[in-house]
Amino acid sequence: MASDSSFDIVSKIDRQEAENALNQARKEVEQRYDFKGTGASIEWSGDSVLIKANSEERAKAVLDVFQSKVIKRGISLKSLDSADPVASGKEYRIVTTLKEGISSEDAKKVSKLIRDEGPKSVKSQIQGDELRVQSKSRDDLQEVQRMLKAADLDVDLQFINYR
Structure with missing residues (x-):
């Protein structure tokens, strides 16, 4: 008798990579000539990132620098809410x-x-802030993963605990 295969769908951020991206952005803002004397800064404020500058354009430019560093560190922009x-x-x-x-x-x-x-044989259930997807067929589970990767969702999804 074949048992069900499953995987979990989660949305997580590697905190160390986020910390590295923020530190790289801070260094770039401190060194760039166009940010000199503008009071531009970027820092942690609890669990969020606080960007300050003396003009709206400069603040948006600092945000752009941070976003580029986040992308280079492998974190999706869907994980940021500005x-x-x-x-x-x-x-x-x-x-x-x-x-x-x-x-x-x-x-x-x-x-x-x-x-x-x-596929019709696939069942999903919500478990807190993640989803468990089950099916008898591993091929159907892989099909679900392909479908979700191709879908344009507002959330960065990762697939873990593939059993």
Whole structure:
């Protein structure tokens, strides 16, 4: 009797890579000539990243530097959630949060996509901030992975615990 095969769908960020990307962005901002004297900075603020500059354009440029470093470190931009620049006094701030886990809304979208477009033998269930996908056929599970990679979702998905 064949047992069910399964894998989990998660959305996680390697914290060390995020830390490295922030440090690289900070070094570049400190060294670049066009950021001299603009009060441009980037730093951790709890679990989010705080970007400061004296103009909206400079703040967006610092965000662009950070995003390029994040991409080079292998983190998807779908994992970043950047707010619009906010003026506080003479300073503009952008707060960028790192999204981890799959929200229940996104989990329902992924589950519906698997149910509607995936092979019929595949079952998915939501378990907190991740999804478990099961099937008797490993080929069907691989088909689901291909389908989810091709789908344009708002979440960066990883597939783990393939059994």
